[in-house]
Amino acid sequence: MPLQMTGAPSDPDLIRLPWDVPLEEWPEHHLVTLPRGISRHIVRFARLSGRVYAIKEISERYAKREYQLLWDLNRLDAPAVEPVAVVTGRREAGGEPLNSALITRHLQFSLPYRAMLSGTLRPDTLIRLLDALAVLLVRLHLAGFYWGDCSLSNTLFRRDAGAFAAYLVDAETGELHPVLSEGQRNYDIEVAHINIYGEMLDLQAGGFLHSSIDPLAFAEQLCRRYHRLWDELTQEEIVEDVEWHLIDQRIRRLNSLGFDVAEMMVRRKAGTARLIVRPKVVDSGHHQRRLLRLTGLDVEENQARRLLNDLDSFRVAKGLRHEDEAIVAHRWLAEIFQPTVTAIPPDLRGKLEPAQLFHEVLDHRWYMSETAGRDVGLEAALASYIDTVLIFKPDEKAIIGGPEPDPTGL
Template sequence: MSGSLNITAATVEPELLDLPWDLPLDLWPTDTIALLPKGISRHLVRFANLGGSVVAIKETTDEMAKREYEMLRTLQRVDIPCVDPVAVISRRTDADGTPLRSALVTRHLKFSLPYRALFSQTLRPDTATRLVDALAVLLVRLHMVGFFWGDVSLSNTLFRRDAGAFAAYLVDAETGQLYDGGLSNGQRENDLEIARVNIAGELMDLEAGGRADEDLDPIKVSEGIVAAYRVLWKELTGSESFASSERWRISERVDRLNDLGFDIEELAIKTDESGTTVRIQPKVVDAGHHQRRLLRLTGLDAQENQARRLLNDLDSYSATVGKQDLDEEMVAHEWLMRVFEPIVRAIPKELKGKLEPAEVFHQLLDHRWYISQEQGRDVPLAEAVTSYVNNVLRHRRDEATVIDPPTGTFTMPISVIDEESDEDWRLKV
């Protein structure tokens, strides 16, 4: 390293000093680079090994790097799903003292993939719809905290598997702006239109390259984000009126939001002058209803749909062993010790990087149901675990870490299996 390097970081990362900041990013040695699938970016982005983790490094201007770093930190503080900002590297120079571009360093989100790496050969309509639905949820959450994205797209998002669906995480915040007073309807509609146009273009690009299923309609799928967004936004922020005798509708509204994965932290309830009509409107809504319940009961941190699935199995266990009337936390601890953890421990060490434990548990339950239906009997859990590990999990590629040996370029792995084809294959096991 040469010159006077400046590192701005929220936490101490001494290993940052070991990276070759005196070289342009495209000339970094292969022993530093980690091979991971990455999305399309207007800037040069590469993955690098940093101690025991992997970071994404983006070369950009000093001003944009600092601005995006602070924006990502702010979004994290308001609990928005996004990548973790690590540092801004500025005042870089090469061996001759020639200035190099500043760099933004973010931590790689384990078990996440860009949308182009979520399918093998062609993107199917159902998978595309699930991706768009996940992006709609992320966009609603961003708008609720007053964040205008300005460049909504599949390419600027990372996706994690979430019990048959996907969870979306913001990756690129350089065009975003946070407004203290919230967004106007015009700003929200602008972001929606940007999303619709960008998604249509991305899917048309796949179509032109022969990587989209012939039944996939890019326009229809892209318009789906608008429809999904409007439904969710109305449910989360809309007001409704009803007769004062129908006060049960207040609980019904809360239950609907809980089913969508949101908690109401504040609810405005007003009556008219006659007292015959009640008007309710959510004031503060927070995502992660099932995540928080699972974390409180078991200490497990999972995606929202994964948490919902695990809680359903916990409730089923409670009913099966006849312990519905016992303390919920005690039963949850017993389920964790007797059901969840033995399954996780049964996964061979060399396969633990394939999927998150909660996703493994979800897929195992699906696999057990499939083979039970196929064999016409209730397959024991231990037998289902063996079958799942040998016939399904062992054939998946890792989604957690790097692929060795490291190299400087990315080639799409031919072993990627999309959600539907994976399920179709399991049915034949």
């Protein structure tokens, strides 16, 4: 069978990669080094035309299956990496067959959880990581996706204002169903518990885990957080006719957890004056959609909420309360957001994505203003942030050249 690339590859240079060479032997000039977790398969990262692709060597059957699952998850707007193509018909120069390859687009500004958990980690940061992973599992289960191999290594995170957003990386063992049974969900959580406990023990044995973190407690806390979140999202609530304020409180709790309520199912309980209420929950996105519609900025939900707050403050400060929202957004982009981002020195722009950077500048301005007892202004806050914070941050976008370490996975 001749070499074949199936999917939606947007870069013609992908087909020119050395597919006749085993992935572990690829020349270094094709590769870039990024942090990753543990995987059963050989994985490499390649940069072409300014984009980074993750390439996993795997059998044809599983490559095609995982590509389809990732495509379905993206269609459902679930938090997962984007599939690009499957390469089949690979052969060495001597004619020996090679495994197929799955190509996915690397998620910019993301890191494996292992990279976050290796070294000193504050307890509040650990809690945010647990919340992100619990939310990821709940969102996948609501979409009918059984993961089958949830682990730190199969997850990427991105900063989302003061929180984290988690993404599925490896869907090899996954299954998509119309609805998951309770047994499927519970087994998925059990597998997650075992995998994550094992990975935490591995980090601990290697001396990479902060001494205050208990691996077993960490894994168990994830399960508890998942079940609390699932119950909050799916349980029916019985209320009296006059207690509708309780429903409003429920909706607000769901919003604070990052979910929107699309509609409410209400029915009267037989023989009583009570009502049974069950919200139909969908993934969050109200602020994302509003910001994208107004400005064209496509960012995480918490980032969108923060940027919209700044936009609303700009409207009030400029006396534009009665102006069309789209016009105000255009002015905010031109006068506030874009000048802030472009003022960052070019060699520092890979540190954070623009929305996260702007959020941190706003935080820095608030802290400086609290200390000074007055508003120090955006310009002064930006200059201070660059000199005292940004230059010391790791480069979350930069790709470090040079030889690959001895990798065991994604």
